[in-house]
Amino acid sequence: MSSSVNIGSAQKMRIVVVGNGMVGHHFVDQLIQENAADNDTQLEVVVLSAEPRLAYDRVHLSEYFSGKTADELALTTPEYYQEHNIQFELSAKVVNINKLAKSVTTESGDVFEYDKLVLSTGSYPFVPPIPGNDQPHCLVYRTIEDLEDISASAAVSKVGVVVGGGLLGLEAANALKEAGLQTHVVEFAPQLMAVQVDGGGGRLLRSKIEALGVQVHTQKATQSIEAGDTCRYKMCFADGEVLETDMILFSAGIRPSDALAREFDLEIGERGGIVIDDQCLTSDKDIYAIGECALWNNFIYGLVAPGYTMARAAASHIVGGDLTFQGADMSTKLKLMGVEVGSIGDAHARTEGALCYTYENQPEEVYKKIVVDAEGKKLLGSVLIGDTSDYDTLLQYALNDIELPEKPESLILPAGAGDAPGLGADALPDTATICSCHNVSKGDIIEAVDQGACDVGSVKGCTKAATGCGGCAALLKSVVDSELEKRGVEVKKDICEHFAYSRQELFHLVKVGSIKSFDELVEKHGQGLGCEICKPAVGSIMASVWNDFILKPDHVSLQDTNDTYLGNMQKDGTYSIIPRIPGGEITPEKLIVIGEVGRDYKLYTKITGGQRIDLFGAKVEQLPEIWEKLINAGFETGHAYAKSLRTVKSCVGSTWCRYGVQDSVGQAIDLENRYKGLRAPHKIKFAVSGCTRECAEAQSKDIGVIATENGWNLYVCGNGGMKPRHADLFATDLDDETLVKYIDRVLMFYVRTADRLQRTSVWMENLEGGLEYLKQVVIEDSLGLGEELEAQMQNVVDTYQCEWKTAIENEQSRKRFRRFVNSDKSDLNIVFVEERDQIRPATEEEKKKLQAQSIEDADQLATEVV
Amino acid sequence: MTTQNDWISVCSDDDLVLNSGVCALVNDKEVAIFKMKTGSEDKVFAVSNWDPFGKANVLYRGLVGSVDGAEVIIAPLYKQRYNLTTGQCLDDESVKLTVYPVRVEQDKVLLQSAG
Ligand SMILES: Cc1cc2nc3c(=O)[nH]c(=O)nc-3n(C[C@H](O)[C@H](O)[C@H](O)COP(=O)(O)OP(=O)(O)OC[C@H]3O[C@@H](n4cnc5c(N)ncnc54)[C@H](O)[C@@H]3O)c2cc1C
Numbered sequence: 003m004s005s006s007v008n009i010g011s012a013q014k015m016r017i018v019v020v021g022n023g024m025v026g027h028h029f030v031d032q033l034i035q036e037n038a039a040d041n042d043t044q045l046e047v048v049v050l051s052a053e054p055r056l057a058y059d060r061v062h063l064s065e066y067f068s069g070k071t072a073d074e075l076a077l078t079t080p081e082y083y084q085e086h087n088i089q090f091e092l093s094a095k096v097v098n099i100n101k102l103a104k105s106v107t108t109e110s111g112d113v114f115e116y117d118k119l120v121l122s123t124g125s126y127p128f129v130p131p132i133p134g135n136d137q138p139h140c141l142v143y144r145t146i147e148d149l150e151d152i153s154a155s156a157a158v159s160k161v162g163v164v165v166g167g168g169l170l171g172l173e174a175a176n177a178l179k180e181a182g183l184q185t186h187v188v189e190f191a192p193q194l195m196a197v198q199v200d201g202g203g204g205r206l207l208r209s210k211i212e213a214l215g216v217q218v219h220t221q222k223a224t225q226s227i228e229a230g231d232t233c234r235y236k237m238c239f240a241d242g243e244v245l246e247t248d249m250i251l252f253s254a255g256i257r258p259s260d261a262l263a264r265e266f267d268l269e270i271g272e273r274g275g276i277v278i279d280d281q282c283l284t285s286d287k288d289i290y291a292i293g294e295c296a297l298w299n300n301f302i303y304g305l306v307a308p309g310y311t312m313a314r315a316a317a318s319h320i321v322g323g324d325l326t327f328q329g330a331d332m333s334t335k336l337k338l339m340g341v342e343v344g345s346i347g348d349a350h351a352r353t354e355g356a357l358c359y360t361y362e363n364q365p366e367e368v369y370k371k372i373v374v375d376a377e378g379k380k381l382l383g384s385v386l387i388g389d390t391s392d393y394d395t396l397l398q399y400a401l402n403d404i405e406l407p408e409k410p411e412s413l414i415l416p417a418g419a420g421d422a423p424g425l426g427a428d429a430l431p432d433t434a435t436i437c438s439c440h441n442v443s444k445g446d447i448i449e450a451v452d453q454g455a456c457d458v459g460s461v462k463g464c465t466k467a468a469t470g471c472g473g474c475a476a477l478l479k480s481v482v483d484s485e486l487e488k489r490g491v492e493v494k495k496d497i498c499e500h501f502a503y504s505r506q507e508l509f510h511l512v513k514v515g516s517i518k519s520f521d522e523l524v525e526k527h528g529q530g531l532g533c534e535i536c537k538p539a540v541g542s543i544m545a546s547v548w549n550d551f552i553l554k555p556d557h558v559s560l561q562d563t564n565d566t567y568l569g570n571m572q573k574d575g576t577y578s579i580i581p582r583i584p585g586g587e588i589t590p591e592k593l594i595v596i597g598e599v600g601r602d603y604k605l606y607t608k609i610t611g612g613q614r615i616d617l618f619g620a621k622v623e624q625l626p627e628i629w630e631k632l633i634n635a636g637f638e639t640g641h642a643y644a645k646s647l648r649t650v651k652s653c654v655g656s657t658w659c660r661y662g663v664q665d666s667v668g669q670a671i672d673l674e675n676r677y678k679g680l681r682a683p684h685k686i687k688f689a690v691s692g693c694t695r696e697c698a699e700a701q702s703k704d705i706g707v708i709a710t711e712n713g714w715n716l717y718v719c720g721n722g723g724m725k726p727r728h729a730d731l732f733a734t735d736l737d738d739e740t741l742v743k744y745i746d747r748v749l750m751f752y753v754r755t756a757d758r759l760q761r762t763s764v765w766m767e768n769l770e771g772g773l774e775y776l777k778q779v780v781i782e783d784s785l786g787l788g789e790e791l792e793a794q795m796q797n798v799v800d801t802y803q804c805e806w807k808t809a810i811e812n813e814q815s816r817k818r819f820r821r822f823v824n825s826d827k828s829d830l831n832i833v834f835v836e837e838r839d840q841i842r843p844a845t846e847e848e849k850k851k852l853q854a855q856s857i858e859d860a861d862q863l864a865t866e867v868v
Numbered sequence: 869m870t871t872q873n874d875w876i877s878v879c880s881d882d883d884l885v886l887n888s889g890v891c892a893l894v895n896d897k898e899v900a901i902f903k904m905k906t907g908s909e910d911k912v913f914a915v916s917n918w919d920p921f922g923k924a925n926v927l928y929r930g931l932v933g934s935v936d937g938a939e940v941i942i943a944p945l946y947k948q949r950y951n952l953t954t955g956q957c958l959d960d961e962s963v964k965l966t967v968y969p970v971r972v973e974q975d976k977v978l979l980q981s982a983g
Contacts, residue, residue, distance in 0.1 A: 531934035559887030563929040563944035575924040823879040825893040
């Protein structure tokens with residue numbers, strides 16, 4: 003390889019960043035913001051990454067197993083770095099630091115000069131020195147490449163062992179279990195998660211994890227890995243026992259990647275780690291260290307949030323700011339294999355004089371402990387297993403030194419036993435950290451509200467709060483609501499002046515009270531005659547609950563014009579017509595019929611984004627006749643005018659495509675036929691892709707389905723359009739039946755609980771508990787609603803009717819399409835001109851001109867006749 | 869020819885749709901006619917069908933409702949609201965619809981048109 007020397011330009015400060023992990027990237031992002039904020043700063047940044055790709059989300063690495071791709075895990079893109087003039091080299095491991103010349107050298111011999119050097123080299127998995135640990139199928143869990151190796155190994159293994167029962171080990175065990183392996187966890191200590199959890203919690207955690215089918219072996223010291231009898235290997239333990247396994251995953255802790263510092267004389271801690279001060283400076287005044295390679299106050303922080311704080315401190319110091327690193331809270335809340343685990347502060351009550359309160363509920367498998375100071379005034383720590391609902395409140399007590407209630411145990415006792423005082427947003431000081439991922443304090447949120455942010459969505463937008471792990475979403479909402487209320491902004495959920503209820507509440511009233519008409523609902527629960535807000539909302543609710551013909555006299559007055567006339571009104575009062583073309587599949591015969599209708603009625607035709615055909619320019623009085631023709635040819639209404647299922651887009655799938663793994667068109671048609679006609683708070687779009695190439699763009703849809711070798715991956719709550727949102731991966735490798743079951747439940751739950759005109763994407767953003775909560779409701783049936791939701795959907799499916807068919811067969815509803823009650827004339831204001839061989843509405847100018855001309859023509863004609 | 873004070877029969881009560889609108893052609897003018905149930909009695913309203921904002925003859929296809937107890941029609945294109953009794957647009961003071969006196973007599977809908 004050729005080597006080169008990269009010399010910095012004279013004026014600019016040149017910063018070289020070694021390692022582009024999560025923290026290294028966060029640091030670069032800080033500099034990008036500095037550069038953007040201040041043109042004089044002029045920082046030149048070079049990033050040297052040992053990995054073959056730029057930074058990705060290691061925290062969510064395990065999602066790689068549930069279908070996330072490397073691209074989806076990426077925290078940045080080459081384009082983003084280029085756009086901001088960040089020079090970067092991939093697969094460029096730094097092997098040398100020359101502190102005198104102020105330069106570093108990569109493995110391939112390239113030399114980079116620096117003014118400031120930042121080491122963000124992270125850590126590497128510790129593999130215990132056991133003979134035999136370097137054989138094939140003995141792996142670690144840290145990078146995307148590691149995960150690729152694990153997948154490959156799991157595919158040819160039946161039994162898997164994870165060495166290490168800490169947080170990461172259990173996450174790895176879950177991955178093996180999901181991959182279908184018979185899974186064991188081998189731990190040296192007497193309990194699982196010994197760092198975060200006490201003995202009592204550890205016992206419960208163990209029994210819960212064993213109940214899930216993972217075998218746990220504690221107090222086991224592995225002495226060698228030998229050839230196995232029934233499996234590939236045999237692990238031999240110090241106590242003489244053995245365990246047969248096909249693969250071994252080491253997750254026995256991490257070690258700081260401090261080799262560079264060791265070799266080139268930067269101060270190192272006794273047990274490793276590059277020593278840093280509050281500015282994140284190492285023993286060399288031009289070299290910083292941040293993230294998991296750094297040792298602050300003799301402590302290594304193995305979490306991402308403290309690393310981010312270090313990144314901000316180092317960046318601040320470089321540009322002359324005064325942010326410092328002051329240590330960090332190591333509290334964690336997580337869900338391991340569905341088991342909720344929380345750990346706060348001094349979980350082991352090691353503080354002198356500390357006192358504990360413990361609550362254990364064996365039948366329900368819940369364990370909670372709080373550790374308080376000797377005076378019983380402050381919360382020092384906590385362990386929560388099986389139920390972490392108190393975590394947020396407890397954490398705020400601990401972080402902000404809030405004085406405990408007289409009976410601290412009330413904080414963890416079940417409601418009813420004591421009056422558990424949930425810590426209201428108001429009790430928090432302004433300095434309280436609400437979002438630790440993005441370091442957003444309550445004060446920051448108040449500032450955002452003061453600057454005009456008036457709902458959770460906009461506060462998220464301007465502070466980034468709750469956009470990291472999302473764990474603080476509920477707390478954020480209560481802070482925002484409380485601040486808005488203080489400012490006299492009523493956080494009102496009333497849908498309009500006619501009903502003092504939210505849409506969700508109205509839905510409940512209609513259903514529980516068996517209310518079947520708007521009049522009855524107003525009489526019982528509202529006032530006045532309704533409006534453009536409540537009437538369509540109630541119409542939609544009635545349709546979801548009772549699924550009556552929408553043009554029945556009782557309902558007709560509720561519908562907005564599009565629903566009443568079963569078409570989309572265009573600017574000149576004409577309508578567009580979209581017949582349903584399920585899955586976008588259509589026969590040539592049907593295409594010809596559409597062509598004929600378009601030609602005969604002189605309609606403007608256009609292909610829609612949802613794989614169907616839109617016919618524009620139909621006059622209201624023409625609609626029944628046109629639909630009659632379409633229905634006779636086998637078409638149905640496409641509901642393009644309604645807040646309901648629109649289309650299920652599909653790619654051509656395995657039937658034709660050489661990459662397809664499932665019949666996406668068939669699936670799309672089935673789904674479209676099932677859910678057509680479902681009235682919802684807003685329109686709903688689906689797509690089905692036949693393989694991971696995702697040609698149908700399913701991840702931008704409300705419901706996205708992507709074929710896998712083993713079935714279907716389900717994505718929910720995506721959106722294209724005005725506010726794009728990437729859909730969330732909801733469940734993987736589903737069979738047809740489960741797929742439909744989950745979609746039934748998700749959609750009905752949405753129909754029941756969303757606000758009016760709330761797309762699924764916004765609904766999800768506002769759903770307390772977010773994706774996890776939705777999974778609980780749908781997959782785990784935590785509300786016990788599952789069957790009811792399915793039954794309700796089945797009712798909608800069973801009572802489906804093509805509204806246009808019903809309308810043209812019924813004299814009374816056909817009458818609605820008369821243009822005038824007392825004349826057969828047409829609307830003279832509807833005038834078309836031609837453009838690109840088709841019609842379009844004439845502009846006002848054109849209409850005037852045409853009118854003038856026709857008068858002239860008439861005069862001319864009159865003269866000629868005379 | 870009709871004069872200003874003539875009541876013209878435009879259609880039968882049957883042609884009206886409760887809590888919704890229809891359109892009649894009266895002396896070449898488009899008139900939107902609405903019938904609404906308010907309390908125990910039915911009220912009938914007639915206004916010009918021309919939407920001054922949307923510049924289209926569509927008002928009869930709007931939703932009817934009430935604002936602070938007064939009956940309104942909501943334009944289907946851009947959702948402006950008009951008081952049906954006075955014709956006043958509630959979203960723009962300077963805009964007013966023509967209001968036509970209207971009544972129902974022996975199943976006939978009678979309208980007084982301004983020529
Ligand atoms: C499976 C898993 C789950 C996790 N879950 C959580 C969690 O839930 N919550 C949490 O807070 N934390 C979690 N963590 C820890 C979190 O990922 C780390 O704290 C974080 O990634 C640390 O960032 P970093 O930049 O310091 O190190 P890293 O992300 O490890 O990045 C260091 C980078 O530097 C590169 N590098 C090393 N040496 C050199 C060199 N000489 N030259 C060039 N480049 C070099 C490395 O290749 C690497 O790319 C998890 C970690 C794993 C593996």
